[in-house]
Every structure is written in structure tokens, then in C-alpha cells.
Amino acid sequence: MLSQTVINRLKEIVGEKNVVTDKTGLFSYSYDGTLLSGEPLGVVSPQTTEQVVELVKYLNEQNIKLIPRGAGTNESGGSIPVENSVVVNFARMNKIIEIDTENFVAVVQPGVINFDLQLELEKKGFYYPPDPSSYKASTLGGNLAECSGGPKCFKYGVTRDYILGIEVVLPNGKVINTGGRNFKSEPGYDLTRIFCGSEGILGFVTKIIVRVIPKPITTRTMLATYEKVEDASQTVADIVAAGIIPTTLEFMDHLLINTTEDFSHAGLDRDAGAVLIIEIDGYPEDMDEQVEMIGEITKKANAREFRVAQTAAEVNQIWTSRRCAFGSVSRVRPSYGVNDITVPRSNFPQAIEGILKVAKDFGVTIGVVAHAGDGNLHPLILFDQRNKEEVETVHAAEQALCKMALGLGGTISGEHGIGLVKKKYLDSEFTPAAMEAFRRIKKTFDPQNRVNPGKIVNM
Amino acid sequence: MLSQTVINRLKEIVGEKNVVTDKTGLFSYSYDGTLLSGEPLGVVSPQTTEQVVELVKYLNEQNIKLIPRGAGTNESGGSIPVENSVVVNFARMNKIIEIDTENFVAVVQPGVINFDLQLELEKKGFYYPPDPSSYKASTLGGNLAECSGGPKCFKYGVTRDYILGIEVVLPNGKVINTGGRNFKSEPGYDLTRIFCGSEGILGFVTKIIVRVIPKPITTRTMLATYEKVEDASQTVADIVAAGIIPTTLEFMDHLLINTTEDFSHAGLDRDAGAVLIIEIDGYPEDMDEQVEMIGEITKKANAREFRVAQTAAEVNQIWTSRRCAFGSVSRVRPSYGVNDITVPRSNFPQAIEGILKVAKDFGVTIGVVAHAGDGNLHPLILFDQRNKEEVETVHAAEQALCKMALGLGGTISGEHGIGLVKKKYLDSEFTPAAMEAFRRIKKTFDPQNRVNPGKIVNM
Known part of the structure; x- marks a missing residue:
């Protein structure tokens, strides 16, 4: 707990109403997009750079650690408070x-x-x-x-x-x-x-x-529906090989089609094995030809259906499907573990196979949504957090997914960060010399290990 | 001088013919694209990563510094050997x-x-x-x-x-x-x-x-000729404001038009105040409309002439002009100092004015070639290196150019690096805390200051 002296000083720095120390208030800042949590001693919301400087200097003197926080949506535990820390919440620096x-x-x-x-x-x-x-x-x-x-x-x-x-x-x-x-x-x-x-x-x-x-002058949003996952993968390779650079090549599997459809009512085919959301942008004159080429490529890859969104509402519905993907699986099981393994794009089909194998080997349910054009997959492992045995299986499956991605020349994290969640796998991607470089750079900037300690690497 | 023992060991590591220690050989590696020079003790040309590892370990033991080198074309003294150093030449690692x-x-x-x-x-x-x-x-x-x-x-x-x-x-x-x-x-x-x-x-x-x-499907290369420099600047702003993203917006002033024309015979107008080389790429269908828009923009900005290259040979000639720009000024004076100050694009006209002012204030001749779309200018100060007084004036003028760029919200170096040439100006761009960060990162990786020492920052 923070002493009254410390609380008073923090209030002096950022203003009375920008310091939180009550139990309920602290709880709101104790978690992020993961299932982890940790309670801070306090939360301060600076409004200026000068206040941040003051906070850093004062909390250093008090030997209290500092946890920077944006909206707390991150998926790797990066904004989870550690022991003896104050959250520096940037919500009020929003100009x-x-x-x-x-x-x-x-x-x-x-x-x-x-x-x-x-x-x-x-x-x-x-x-x-x-x-x-x-x-x-x-x-x-x-x-x-x-x-x-x-x-x-x-x-x-x-x-x-x-x-x-x-x-x-x-x-x-x-x-x-x-x-x-x-x-x-x-x-x-x-x-x-x-x-x-x-x-x-x-x-x-x-x-x-x-x-x-x-802003791009024109955008076209397309939806291709497949019986088989492999055919969707093939489409990705074929579009790229045709020299088309879409803005978006998003993939969702059977499970995700169904969970997102419950929310978005985009009219996705609930029987399908996979869909691809394909978007292109550019000059209006180029759109028709590219849409036609993409349509032909999807047909050649056995797409059941190829649909071009005709209205803004239709575009919005398709995107709602995609954007609600993570949350949508909560209807199936109470908890989900997100992963963001990434492989060279050409290994996307093998990565999908690898995920299916992990699901089978560990007896877990995995839904897949992916930025297929980037080779960046989000296998969502569904489980119940209250079941300890199941939680252990999920961790083992996550480790297997990381190993699989590395085996395909990929990375354990394409866009969600390492944080606390993937810290234990980082040295399977890097040599000891690189791990040492990570630690040394941290030490160079933060020799006392006071800012967001315990994330990415142990010091 | 390297002892015979050291030379023998180096030959063991990289092979007999990949070690240079004779006077003439060493001279070839003593300079780069600047007017600086420094003689190394030796030059080694590894062919594998393992050899590089061996070289680093061995030369560390011998307390000899190492200077990495590519082709030595750099414009900031980055590959100039310092005292007691061996050049590690990467020319043989060219697969x-x-x-x-x-x-x-x-x-x-x-x-x-x-x-x-x-x-x-x-x-x-x-x-x-x-x-x-x-x-x-x-x-x-x-x-x-x-x-x-x-x-x-x-x-x-x-x-x-x-x-x-x-x-x-x-x-x-x-x-x-x-x-x-x-x-x-x-x-x-x-x-x-x-x-x-x-x-x-x-x-x-x-x-x-x-x-x-x-590779872009189609490219179109255009040349616009102006009486006044301001009109060329205005064209750059107008093209960007029209939402066109050219690949290239290259600027050359009167002096450069004339010096490059001697080499390229591209038919540039020797009386003109400035030219812009404008290139766009993309789908064939979009080209005509964009070329037409650009043509109109240049006319509105008082271009004397707007020319679209019709043949590959014409494109090549225009590019030869641009690519020979630096070398071409040697006909006017024996030496030139290249600068690469960069400002926010919107301050390009003010930067041109600033250069003219520096030329006038210091009584030096400056030709300007610029990546105008990037706000990246290459004022070339022409002088005679043998005249000590003139050299001092050039240094003062260079400093004034850097100061001018910083005053316009820019940087002292957009693409040539700091090396030895701009080291003394770096702390006018960065706070002491940032300078300290530069030094600390160097120390983290190279605590003994053995690899390319003396470049960017003093340790």
C-alpha cells in the first residue's frame, strides 16, 4: 500500500482526481487482454510530459516500479502490474x-x-x-x-x-x-x-x-468461401503470384465463421471450411480488372462462392465478422488463449496443418483466424480457465504451436509482443548472444529495472 | 605495421591472397567518398561468417581495431581507417x-x-x-x-x-x-x-x-524545366497536394543542369533555373491520366517545358543526368563537399532559399541536387582542397547549412550518415540525454571501442 505521504505527492504532481488508490479502482487496472492479472499500489494519470518526468523521478526515489499503460488491450501481459508498482495510465494524454x-x-x-x-x-x-x-x-x-x-x-x-x-x-x-x-x-x-x-x-x-x-481513392471488399482450408491457402499463394498486392488477405476457419456469424450476421456460409476476406484499394480504373482476376483465382481454387460487397453496409458487416473474431469464441468456451505465431507466407498451409496437429495431439479445440498474406496466424485455443488441468494442457499446446512456427522459419510472435506470456519461449527463437543483447539494452536504459520490469526478458 | 606473426595468422584465417599489407594496396583502402583518408595496418577479405568470427576474436586479442568496409562509396567518412586498425573488406562476401x-x-x-x-x-x-x-x-x-x-x-x-x-x-x-x-x-x-x-x-x-x-508494371519518366527555382518547389507541393505519389521528385538547379549535361547529353535546357525529374509507376491504365495531371500542374507553375520520355534511351539519359550529378561538378572546381540535410517537405522552398543565403554569406559556389519529395537536399559546395583558407570557409558554410536545416525542423543528415564528417554537429540535433543514449548503446555492444571507433560519437 502507498503511504499517505506518497499519495499526497502523487496528487500534487498529476492532480487530485488523477490518482487512484481505492480497491475497486485498482482492480480496473490489474488486467489486460490476457488472462493474467496483478494489482498495482496505485494508478496515476499524467497529462503532460513534465508530469511524467516528475513521476519518474519521485517514484525512483521511493523505489517504486512503474508500469506504463495505454488502453490495456494487449494480448501478452505487457501492461500487467508487477509487485510494488504504480501504473502510469496515459489515457489523459489523448490530444x-x-x-x-x-x-x-x-x-x-x-x-x-x-x-x-x-x-x-x-x-x-x-x-x-x-x-x-x-x-x-x-x-x-x-x-x-x-x-x-x-x-x-x-x-x-x-x-x-x-x-x-x-x-x-x-x-x-x-x-x-x-x-x-x-x-x-x-x-x-x-x-x-x-x-x-x-x-x-x-x-x-x-x-x-x-x-x-x-486515403485510398477506392476500396473493394470481397469474400471467398471454401469447402477446404487448403483451397483458401492456395488462393493466397495464387493472388500473390499474380502480382496483386491486396491490402487484406484475412482467413477464418469453420469455427470462427460460426462464432462470428452469431454477432455479425454477415451471411457467412456456416457449413464452409474457410473464408477469405480480400480487400484491394487504388485507382477506380484498376478495380474491376483486379476483382475479376481475384474472382477467377478463387474459382480455380474451388471456391464455393465469391462475393463482392456492393454496399458500405455489406463491407461493414464483413469487417465486423473479422473484428469480433477474438471475442466471439467466448460463446463456445469461457476462456481462450490467443496466439500470434507467424511464418513465411509460403508456409501458411503447413502452419494450418501444424495447428490441426497440435489440436489433435493435445485434445484441444482451436479456431483459426489469420492475416494469411502476412503468414500471421491467430490460433485461438478454447478452454475453461477454472479447470487447472485444462490450463496446463493449453500451455503445453501453446508451446507446441511456438515450436511449430519456429520449425517453419517463423517467429513466436508477429504482432502481440512477448510480455509475460511468451517470455519463456523467447530463447528458443534467439541465440544466447541475442538474449544477452536484449538484456544489455534493457540495462543500458534502465539499470535499476524499474520500468515495466519482468516483461520480455528477466534481468 | 603488422608483425609477420599477425600477418601469418590473418592469412591462415582468410587465405593468403585475401590479406593486403603492401603500401599501394593499403592506399586503395585509405579513403572513401569524402576527402578524408587514413591508412590501415592491413586489409583482410573474409569469405564466410566463421572467418569474420575468427578475425574479430584474433584482432581483439591483438588489441587491433577493425574497420568494416563495403565499396567505400560513403559520403561521411564512415569507412575511413583510424589508427592501429585493420580493414575488414566485405567485397568477397558477395553471393x-x-x-x-x-x-x-x-x-x-x-x-x-x-x-x-x-x-x-x-x-x-x-x-x-x-x-x-x-x-x-x-x-x-x-x-x-x-x-x-x-x-x-x-x-x-x-x-x-x-x-x-x-x-x-x-x-x-x-x-x-x-x-x-x-x-x-x-x-x-x-x-x-x-x-x-x-x-x-x-x-x-x-x-x-x-x-x-x-517490378512495377509501367513507369513513366517526365522532365519539367523552370526559369525559377520557386516554381519547381511549387510543383512539388502541388503534385503532392493533388494526391499523386510519384516514385521520384528529383530537383537540379542551374549549375547542376549544366555540369550534368556535359556528361549525359540529355538535352537539358542550359539556360534554365531548375529541372524536376518526375517518375510515376503503377498500372498502365493509370499512367496517362496522372501524366496529364502532372503536366497541367507544371504548366500552372510556369514550367518552360514539360517533356515525357518516349523511349528507354530517353529515360536512361535523364537518369544518367541525375546519377552523375555529384561527379559532374568536378569540372567546375577540383573538390566538392556533399551535404544531405533534410527538412520537412513543406519547408523545401525555404531550404533552397537558405542554401542561397549560405552561398552568399560565405562567398562559396553551391550547386543543388535534391530529392525534393523527401525534403532531402544535396547542396554541393565547390572548392579547391589545396587552398586551406577555402577549406575553412567550406567547413563554416557546412555548419551553417546544418544549422539552417535544424531551424526548419529538419536533420543534419538524411541518408549519408554521420561518420566523421558530421560528428561535431550531432549534439546540435539531439539533447545531451540522447547523445548519452548513443554512447551507451555503443558501449553495450562494443565496450572496448574496437569496431569502427570514432564514428558517429566519441567514446
């Missing part, structure tokens, strides 16, 4: 400071919700491509910390590709600025990207300059 | 290991010349976008070390955006592998990009996985 359409840049505070930025950008004809499924809740600071992906990475890349510069309060309370309003503003080594994907363990990002792009 | 068209990936050794990769890719319908003007000589390892740009960054980004993974021999001789055949293969923090742009001071990159893209 869009500037949208600079001349330089294709937006300057934001870290607590801005991804979707809110999209809305403001849309008014000016612009767009911020990395929009993870959580984008209606997740913050740009959180997206940066996890180097979030999303359904449009195949064409547009991940968060890393859109961060041009940051302001960071280091664990010693000093402030650095990196980058600028230009993707070439990165002399010396790349300080911006050391922080992007670092899961908040190296410091507190307090301002972000993001690259934005003109 | 294209694999081109994986399914995953849009090429795996290469660091000594592969950029142009050689382009040729191999072209056979398979692929393309590697970051092609700096030096691409016929510069290596992919060197491009990675400097995070090279080039004329097509406006649409396609810089080297950083195309590096998917690397193998690195650390200064302690240990090997790490980062990334993979997927842009989402970067769990933990971004080790790949810590090395990209680090100018070879953190270790030796021995293998690179690069992202490649399908």
Missing part, C-alpha cells in the same frame, strides 16, 4: 496535437485512441494504416509499444513503418526526442525504432509523430 | 544466396553490389527499391550501415524499410540472428533496425534478408 497534411504527418499524445485519429484524419482525406482489430479501444502509445499489426499489413506494413519520431521520458527522468516530420530524420542509429516494439520497458513515450497517407 | 519469390525476399551476403541484385531480381520480375545514386558500386552491407536512401524514397521508403533480418558478428565475436523472411518477425525489441543505420560501429553484418517487391 491530437496536429495533423500536418502537407508533410503527411500527425503529431499525437500516446493516449490517443487509434480510431479517434482515423476519424480526424478522414475529415482531411487521410488515413493511418496500422489499425489492429482493437483499434476502437487501443491507443497509439500501446500500438507503438507492441509494434501492432492489423489486417492491412500485407500492403501497408506495421506500426514501425509509420512512426517518424517520438519524445521519450527515460527511466532516469531525462527526455529525449528522436526523428522528425520526415522518414529520413534518423541520423545516428535508429533510436525511434529501439522504442517501437519495446513493450514499454525502456521508457515512457510521451509524444508520437506518425506518418499518415492519403 | 546472392537466394531469391525467394514466393515470400518476396532475397537473402544476400553484405558485399553484394546493389546493382547486381537488381539485375538478378529483374530476371524474376522483382525489384529492390532503395537504389542510391551509388548503386552500381555500393554494396548492400554498406547501404544497410548507412540506411541509404536514393531517388525513389518518396514512394518506397529507405533501406530500413527493406531489411527483414540480419546475421551479425558482434564485437565480442558472438553471432546473432535477427528477423526472418517476414516483416512481422521481430519479437522483443527491434534488433534488426538497431544495426540498420548504425554505420558499422556495433558489429559486422554478415548476412542480410531483404524485402523485394514485384
